[in-house]
Amino acid sequence: MVQSIARTLDEEMARDERVVVVGEDVGKRGGVFLATEKLFDKYGPDRVIDSPLSEAAIIGAAVGMAAHGLRPVAEIQFSDYVYPGFDQLVSQVAKLRYRSGGQFTAPIVVRMPAGGGVKGGHHHSQSPEAHFVHTAGLKVVFPSTPSDARGLLKSAIRDDDPVVFMEPKRLYRAVKEELPDDLDALVPIGKAAVRRVGDDVVLVSYGGSMAETARAAEALAEQGVSPHVIDLRSLAPWDEETVLEAVARVGRVVLVSEAPRTASVMSEVAATITEELLDQLLAPPLRVSGFDTPYPYAQDREYLPGPARIMRAVQRVLDY
């Protein structure tokens, strides 16, 4: 997946000279995860900019570049580090189009590796997507496959509005896929993917948790339970239609995300399902999530919603 991102950045920088990359160690080092590998050699220091250790400066500089016609792709080394840049992101990036009455847009992509599962402790494992989803003016995507990462990153770079591009770091080198040759193979922002069609329960997930959801789905199918699996891919806007259609048909839904439970993206999905489809539900929408605690140093695997927890939730909605 991380190679897919590096390749996509290369493709987009070659396609459009306004695309620049800025972030900590993104230049000579090629990024700590090598998501910007070789870009410095190819495009030079004017378009691949090593920034100081200041997320506020990275995002703030991106706002200025965007206002002057560039299409910056900012990298936040870990999503956990975004908070010093939060003011720039929420107050400047998200508002620029509105504050200028449409004179300026902020065609900025802010990439950030997110999520746990790499034994990184609480400062390298968080899933802060709800902050951004809750901020009007930002689009938020969180792909789980290399081809979605490529298609969504292309869409994000070409979008005139700011997109927070979250990357499941524990899948960087865990999922492999042949990418299409088509340089314009876009994945539209706001469209979910149906990964499996089934009749007994709808599983909705995104990002890193798609891995556990996929394995739960496989185990369920082996045991005669037919899961319908949806990868949201986009969190803001999210694809209500695809989710509601499936839940209206099946009547049971389990929402899987490793982010802390309270006020999470899945809380919003659950609320929408309840508001729109109450009469068609056979069981309450259940969330399988991370916990309302700081991400632990130990019990990394236990914190993440694994297949067993997902399956127990499925059993609950089946038995309800």
Added chain:
Amino acid sequence: MARELRLPELAESVVEGEIIRWLVAEGDSVALDQPVAEVLTDKATVELPSPFAGTLLKHVAAEGDVVQVNAVIALIEEADASTAGKAPPTAPASGAGASGTGASTAETVDDGDKLSLFKPSAGGDTEALPRMRRPADRSSGARATADQAGKTRPAAAGGGQVANSSAEGAAGAAAEGSAVGTRLGREPARGAFGRVLAVPAARKLARELGVSIEEVLGSGPHGRVRVDDVRGHVPPAAGQGQTGPQGSPLPYKTPAGYEDREERAPMRGLRRLTANQMVTSHLHTVRALHVDEADVTDLVALREKLKPSFAAKGVRLSYLPFVMKAVAVALAEFPALNSSLDEVKGEIVTKRYYNIGMATATAAGLFVPVIRDVDKLSVMEIAAEVGRLAESARGGKLAPDDLKGGTFSVTNIGSFGGLFSFPIINSPEAAILGVHSIKKRPVVMRDDSIQARHMLYLSLSFDHRLVDGAEGAQFTSRVIGLLENPVALMLDL
């Protein structure tokens, strides 16, 4: 775009309505809010306005059909689809991909099999995966017992049990031990705030089928009612809630040779509703009759005296307002007469409000409009309300709410002659008072003289489950006392 016209909830707790007449024919255009049909509910006829403008494609329900609230009764091709609201998705839409998956729906997987990308190594699960109980295993138990126990039902609480030819004893006992059929006489499973435990989709289905969710026995955890429980629910026959034996409908056979001298017409509308209500009352009450007479000579004189002053205000004064007033006073003293039995919960509901229905014969049939809070009204106000409701009833203009909320009924049979009658209780009320004609009769007075007095027969028909004979007699005596001494009645006002 073709839109569904559904029968709306025309009044609170109305669950069904009868299509009396279509006002817009198939193929005709219909304007927004134009009345499309006349619908009869609880004896009130209302015109149903169209929520769409366009062309009426099809009458899904025919005239004479009784349809449940929310059921589709017609299809209307909407003229301007852009005004159509966003309907919640109910049917699966076909996915973008072309490859079929062999699944039972039209949906397809987007973009091929991506789930297999996630190898176990990506997560390194260490926890053993649970064994799932499969859907078939989950529900088979409840279904099997439902079949075994069939259609038997435990008898209602509060007596009134009638010997049942279908081995009630054995099967009823079996039903006690299993999750089957209806739950009459048993307490439903309740969650927080006293709500019956039920899956939302089961509630919706129950609403659509006109089934009370309280009567469905749940097979889910903690007795929760599920969709299959509602589907498998054995509804009390013909929309009634009766618990006794329900025979199959009786056919009528024309005697040989009389074929040409009989007519047949479908039983519809008010006649059918009245019949259903009578059956409900007959099967759900234990009627007892108490008859007495009142010497209303003084009341006759009083009425004659008051008539002109009432007439001056445009109010016609009959005897009914006095009777209602007396009944309201007596009801407050004998609350059992103003109660109802909740058979489902096995509870007696005593009402602290006095809404008295007055049986009213019209050319269209029998109505029982209700006068509210009679205890708080003057005779003048009651008389005015009697006049208004009687006129509305005869003009077919009663609103659904005019017919609801009665706690006791009075039926004035006197104008049609007869000595006394045995009225049918207007369920779920506890009693009804028959008021008969006032006639002069020779009466032996206290001093043994014989005088011509204005005499009135009263017949109280009461549900003996709720009201004992002594209470019935005392109540009637109290009403008589007030009618015989109208000054006392006035003092009670």
